[in-house]
Amino acid sequence: MQYTLKQLRYLVAVAEYGSVSVAARSLFISQPALSAAIAQLENSLGLPLLIRHHARGISVTPAGRQFLARARGLLGHANELELLGRELGDSVRGELIVGCFMTLTPFFVPKLLKNLHQSHPELRVQLAEGALDQVQAALLAGETEIGLVYDIDLDHQLATEELTRVRPHVLVASNHRLATHSAVSLSALATDPMILLDLPHSRDYFRSLFLDAGAEPIIRHRTQSFELVRGLVGQGHGYSVLNLQPHSNRTYDGGRVRCIPIEDPTTDLAIAIARPRDLQLTHRAAAFSTVCRRFFADG
Amino acid sequence: MQYTLKQLRYLVAVAEYGSVSVAARSLFISQPALSAAIAQLENSLGLPLLIRHHARGISVTPAGRQFLARARGLLGHANELELLGRELGDSVRGELIVGCFMTLTPFFVPKLLKNLHQSHPELRVQLAEGALDQVQAALLAGETEIGLVYDIDLDHQLATEELTRVRPHVLVASNHRLATHSAVSLSALATDPMILLDLPHSRDYFRSLFLDAGAEPIIRHRTQSFELVRGLVGQGHGYSVLNLQPHSNRTYDGGRVRCIPIEDPTTDLAIAIARPRDLQLTHRAAAFSTVCRRFFADG
DNA sequence: ATTTTGTATTAATTTTTTTTATGCAATATA
DNA sequence: TATATTGCATAAAAAAAATTAATACAAAAT
Secondary structure (H helix, E strand, O other): OOOOHHHHHHHHHHHHHOOHHHHHHHHOOOHHHHHHHHHHHHHHHOOOOEEEOOOOOEEEOHHHHHHHHHHHHHHHHHHHHHHHHHHHHHOOOEEEEEEEEOOOHHHHHHHHHHHHHHHOOOEEEEEEEEOHHHHHHHHHOOOOOEEEEEOOOOOOOEEEEEEEEEOOEEEEEOOOOOOOOOOEOHHHHOOOEEEEEOOHHHHHHHHHHHHHOOOOOEEEEEEOOHHHHHHHHHOOOOEEEEOOOOOOOEOOOOOEEEEEEEOOOOOOEEEEEEEEOOOOOOHHHHHHHHHHHHHHHOO | OOOOHHHHHHHHHHHHHOOHHHHHHHHOOOHHHHHHHHHHHHHHHOOOOEEEOOOOOEEEOHHHHHHHHHHHHHHHHHHHHHHHHHHHHHOOOEEEEEEEEOOOHHHHHHHHHHHHHHHOOOEEEEEEEEOHHHHHHHHHOOOOOEEEEEOOOOOOOEEEEEEEEEOOEEEEEOOOOOOOOOOEOHHHHOOOEEEEEOOHHHHHHHHHHHHHOOOOOEEEEEEOOHHHHHHHHHOOOOEEEEOOOOOOOEOOOOOEEEEEEEOOOOOOEEEEEEEEOOOOOOHHHHHHHHHHHHHHHOO
């Protein structure tokens, strides 16, 4: 059998007090318990550590002295690890890996991290961006501890907490025939070509919007890039349906687009925090979650 | 309660196999035992380490991953300590602290260390010279592991092993009236002044020699230095009785001395290895002891 | 010689660890 | 859609380990 940390702690105490019984008292255990533990340690190492004197305590053998020095080192190391463990659980500092759905990232993460840094300056966030299914897989695999996602069709093992809802809108070029309308119905676009933001769960959501409105889009282009959707729309390749809306109506390549509300009743999309259902959040993750809630509550 | 090394080892295995049950098999323990150990570790740290998946093993939480990395480090450290412990017991290398009676040292230690180095090149000896009672105290206090001593009146707690015996002789200046005698009786020196090598146990031994011969020395000088005894004798301050005899008859200051056998029946003095009685020798100390025996057996 | 001191030993007890058996929830399979 | 399988958790029982109380023992102090 191998030695235990407890045995080492006992040994250190005995060496410090120069006496088994005094050490036992200070450790709040009985003298025989301590005696036995030391004897066991000596046996497991095959190395005598103490010289027993009668009626005058013990002294440490030369080999024991060398061993003791290193044993103290190990105990120090063990204490550090314990502290780390507690800190990983208790404190709001160190590293937090956050999964984030790639479309959401540029809209919210910059300000979010700013807020987070104000509340918890010692917390370092590392982002893991990806499509919804990637964010989800990372959460389940324990690669990330918490994620910022659209709450569409997520795995049952993930718990979500809604932060806000975003309404879908139609995006057209500023010179589109409907650009000046204050609202459009999806069926009014039935003959126009559509640019689809084609990401795992998103695509199903967009499809469901049309189904609910009794329409069927003609898909001209599919892309996974939000900005490419805007660019294509801006250059008149077709319209699109999106939920988020950048501050500027200019696309990267200078095109102009316009957002138009949808007339049909639509299902809004929930932006949410996701996390493994039955895993207690660390304080770090909880802090992130709180900051997110505050951020969206304040608009 | 604090965590244990065993729990850490278990955790590492589980993380490595990605499964509690597979790890349990590889550790030759039952799955519930492992399950419980991990749960206990998590509780003691207040930190969830694993995400349990149904029917598909476990994964490690992000915090768990950080903890795990350090835990591996600690286990490595613990193994090193175990190795050190075994080596301190088993191997003939590293450091050995040898107590040595100061009078004996210059006569034997240089060659002894040479022999020792030949047999055990990795063994480093550190000498702790002193009077007999100091050597003895160091042994009992565990400061030295083994000692080279005269076997006079040693503590009962020390075990000795005789290496050789040395006969006492009379030392006189080369121009002393008895210098040419082939042997002298101690009573023949009754009127001469004596130079006493005055060291704790030695002094009693010398006195006993005279008592046994029915004589009483007139002590003119006392000193703790062997060479000063010789010097004083060489300059005609008196005679002395000693057991060891350097190769040269010249003293440090150029005086000449002569050794004369003692006619009376004398008690020879035993040179011996001493060690704490009920302390098993380390291999290092045993090696030293063996080399000593061989050295004195070969003359 | 007697008491005191401090460790070792023994047997009994308590605590902890481990096992066997079973439950439960999700996944894989038919 | 039901059924079997997988893999972790839980419960009760058993085994092992740690601890204690009582005592023996040897040396030191008185």
